Amino acid sequence: MHKIKKENDQRLTKIASQYSLPLNLLQEYHDLFQKNNIPLFPKRKATKYANRIVMVSTHGYWGNPPPAGVPDTGGQTYYVMEVSKAWARQGRKVIILARWFNPYPRVETFTKNLWLVRIPAGSDEFVRKEDMYPIVPVLAERAVAISVLFGAHVVMGHYADGMAGALEVGERLQVPVVAIPHSLGVIKAIALGCDPSDPEEWFDKQYNFWIREGFELAALRGANLEVANTPLEPDVLKDYYGLEFPHLVMPAGAGEEFFDVHHKPQTELLSAYGLVPKKYLIYFGRFSEAKNIPGTVRVFGEARRLDPHLLQGIKLVLVGGSPEDPLPEEATVERHIRGVMEQHGLTEDDVVRLPSQSWRALSVLAHHSLCYIGMQMMEPFGMGAAEAMAAATPVVISSAAGITQWITDGKEAIVVKPDGPHDAAQRLVTIMRDSAGLRKIADHGHRLARNTFSWDGIARQQAKMLDQLCQGKSPEGVMGRKGPLSVFRKRTNRGYHRSVFAWRGDPPIIKPHHKKAAEGLVPYIVKEVERSRCRGERAILCLGGESGAGKTEIAEYLRFLLRREKIWGITIAGDAFFKLAPAENHRARLEAYAEDKLAQYIGPSEVDLEQLDSILNRAAKRKVTEVFVPSDCRRLGSRRYKDVPVDLTGIDVIFVDLTYSLLLKSTTVKVFLESDYQARIDDVRERNLARDPDQDFEFILKVLEIEHRIIQRLQKETDLVVTRNYEVRPLS
Secondary structure (H helix, E strand, O other): OHHHHHHHHHHHHHHHHHOOOOHHHHHHHHHHHHHOOOOOOOOOOOOOOOOEEEEEOOOOOOOOOOOOOOOOOOHHHHHHHHHHHHHHHOOOEEEEEEEOOOOOOOEEEEEOOEEEEEEOOOOOOOOOHHHOHHHHHHHHHHHHHHHHHHOOOEEEEEHHHHHHHHHHHHHHHOOOEEEEOOOOHHHHHHHOOOOOOOHHHHOOOOOOHHHHHHHHHHHHHHOOEEEEOOOHHHHHHHHHHOOOOOEEEOOOOEOHHHHHHHHOOOOHHHHHOOOOOOOEEEEEOOOOHHHOHHHHHHHHHHHHHHOOOOOOOOEEEEEOOOOOOOOHHHHHHHHHHHHHHHHOOOOOOOEEEEOOOOHHHHHHHHHOOOEEEEOOOOEOOOHHHHHHHHOOOOEEEEOOEHHHHHOOEOOOEEEEOOOOHHHHHHHHHHHHOOHHHHHHHHHHHHHHHHHHOEHHHHHHHHHHHHHHHHOOOOOOOOEOOOOOOOHHHOOOOOOHHHHOHHHHOOOOOOOHHHHHHHHHHHHHHHHHHHHHHHOOEOEEEEEEOOOOOOHHHHHHHHHHHHHHHOOOEEEEEHHHHEOOOHHHHHHHHHHHHHOOOHHHHOOHHHEOHHHHHHHHHHHOEOOOOEEEEEEEEHHHOOEEEEEEEEEOOOOOEEEEEOOOHHHOOOOOEEEEEOOOHHHHHHHHHHHHHHHOOOOOHHHHHHHHHHHHHHHHOOHHHOOEEEOOOOOEEEOO
């Protein structure tokens, strides 16, 4: 026993060193694996088959099956669960990684060969997916530890948070990475009626599109392959961003409960809710605004108006969410539903609201309904429609749903425009008048679901794809590859996510005065980009000024403003070029402060300006498509990465935000931010004490005083000045 423990300790120590992991973290998961009988330390790494698969899908609730209709727990969690179960049946071992929160256990064994491991990060309460990005580095670090101990052959990431975590695993373990967006931020933004060229939409705090976009694009750049549930995703990436990634289009699937229900047509559930078979229409799914559930109600109301006799006694059943205790977005949807009901004279007897149901209950409700109606404004796939088809239920589905790629309108389903409720109602009434035609659509839809949307079939396709990636081959049918050096072969230097603000741990908070300055800079930058394009170069814009003056905030808002002008930019974080990582540099400053030598320590000599100049000089050439920069991660103990790739494809302007950036030589435009820390002392205190409540604020003030004196001497190096009123003027 002592010998085994010693061997394990030695092995863990070696792994910790090899993969830059904390030994105590490895020990924690080693013990958790042993306690839950998860296999540890495979004897040899397979080279031909993906026999050990890690699925990173961190947000939402989990179960077997996942609970239906609760926040962030819709098609994605069901997708991950069903594919994983199918792989487990094939004999492959699979771990699903999710975020832990109360009151759930750390580990669950779902079936033979399939485990769910919940990772603690942030608080012990549920966190919605839009707010998870700051804790992704912690989730990813733990995902690496788990994947190492498990001996993962391949890792698959789901949605922006999971894809970024999977990419960190792939980069550290040098195994293939597959990214599945499930939904792209830009697609959802457009579906919600947002203007992608309006930065206000991107910085909206409800959705955090700008952070989501950063992780999405970084993960897709680094993944070996993208699995898109619809052709819409690759097309949007190409049309909107000018980016093309190796991808396969694979549909999602429906669970066996839906395929089996017609063999076990239970009706007890219907009686409990006062429903009669074939006397109601149904919608089920998440209650989000993009699903356009009020549009479904409107179709029902229009149909009743068109043929009151046909619809007499027919109800509309809406399943999902928490009607008694709705989340904010659900409450908004419920309010809109009530508004539509009032417009059409519908009562609660006509429109029946049911809370989230188990998958078995949903299959029964779907099977006995007259028709499923989905009027989604944005739906990457359309799980509800696929499940209804599997349950042999006729379907009316929005043309915005990705599932329509596989549907022939009028054969497997009725495809309607989501913004045309009257026309949709007319088609619904027409098909309801033809019972034989309705049955025919249900039969064709069921056959399509059986042949195309069964999880076992999808899992077999994906397993073949993963095996080919493990063998270093390009999977059959891959699209979007450019030449023999396609990313599908790449195993190193894929950490694009490590330069994303949310990963670094210091996302800017943009305020009205930052927006004012950015708007003032736009005409100057547009002219400079045009001149640089003529020279076959990129514009390099550096923003200099003392700490807290707003350099980063102005740069980021300006970056999104320029999209209106069809100008694409990126930010290279100047702070990462300090010669010491943040924590180390802070300690060095404290030591200098204690020795009364702070003024000698602080200044441009803290920063490797020569390295930054060299990188910018190379990046300025438009023919250069990638550079490598250092980057930090504050949330992982100020970890520093040496060579983080930055993709310059399609980039017109590079922003550099750095206190001493006015000393750089390889720049096109230099912008100086007039500022005096003493005039904004309250903001300075709040910002710094939020990072570290125990720090010596007098020390911080001394640092700012020294920086202020140095910065004032650099004004003469600038081209443009952002005044203290955040107006922009050329240096006179």
